[in-house]
Amino acid sequence: LFNMKENGAVAQSGFRGAEGRPRRFAFSPEPSMEDIRRMQAEFTDERDWNKFHQPRNLLLAMVGEVGEVAELFQWKGEVAEGLPDWTESDREQLAHELSDVLIYLVELAEKCRVDLPQAVLRKMALNRLKYPASKVHGSAKKYTEYKD
Numbered sequence: 001l002f003n004m005k006e007n008g009a010v011a012q013s014g015f016r017g018a019e020g021r022p023r024r025f026a027f028s029p030e031p032s033m034e035d036i037r038r039m040q041a042e043f044t045d046e047r048d049w050n051k052f053h054q055p056r057n058l059l060l061a062m063v064g065e066v067g068e069v070a071e072l073f074q075w076k077g078e079v080a081e082g083l084p085d086w087t088e089s090d091r092e093q094l095a096h097e098l099s100d101v102l103i104y105l106v107e108l109a110e111k112c113r114v115d116l117p118q119a120v121l122r123k124m125a126l127n128r129l130k131y132p133a134s135k136v137h138g139s140a141k142k143y144t145e146y147k148d
Ligand SMILES: Nc1ccn([C@H]2C[C@H](O)[C@@H](COP(=O)(O)OP(=O)(O)OP(=O)(O)O)O2)c(=O)n1
Pocket: 044, 049, 052, 068, 099, 100, 103, 104
């Protein structure tokens, strides 16, 4: 059991502790979405790749990377939270592919002039209004299926 504390992360290896209860998990506080936007902008500028990174191309690149994430899960059947049966190498591959999706998503948002962190706050506020916890607790019905 090791503890990845250096980044402020509280992730630990394995999903369940000795008592069989799920361990606490949280992301590291850094980098922020703005950090990621800036780092990817530098990467793109240094290679003179902005001419390729129009919104539609970024969207297609992102969807391609989503496909690569799906490939890692393909034919595995249901996978338990924490991926207890995956090798370290499979986990690292997944970390790479999820990062590719995020990098393209952040750049797509930038090129579409969507301030993504603030947009997420607005959308989550809408989600809470649409799905009041008191009304939908324990049910996965879509909001259109509720009678009142
Ligand atoms: N025109 C490009 C090409 C790559 N990248 C960056 C963003 C992604 O994080 C990563 C994608 O690289 P690849 O297209 O080589 O894809 P993979 O890393 O998934 O490699 P593979 O397709 O071999 O699995 O590199 C980019 O910004 N712009």
